[in-house]
Amino acid sequence: MTRSNQSGKLRSYPASLCTVCRDLRGQDLIEYALMAGAVALACAAAAPHIGGSFSAIFSKIGSALIAQGG
Numbered sequence: 001m002t003r004s005n006q007s008g009k010l011r012s013y014p015a016s017l018c019t020v021c022r023d024l025r026g027q028d029l030i031e032y033a034l035m036a037g038a039v040a041l042a043c044a045a046a047a048p049h050i051g052g053s054f055s056a057i058f059s060k061i062g063s064a065l066i067a068q069g070g
Helices: 013-022 027-067
Strands: 003-006 009-012
Touching: none
Parallel strands: none
Antiparallel strands: 003 009
């Protein structure tokens, strides 16, 4: 199996696949995207639990302020 590239030369598919595998130019971008996705997923998973805690804390603060006449 062969294909033609822009210069008109024929290359085999396995050779072009090896070239793609060795090309590391986009590697950093993909790693950062995966890491950002993992952080976003962790934040989304923790948000309901943290939200309840913050609500309770602010309720206590509000009750204390009302009790102090504030």
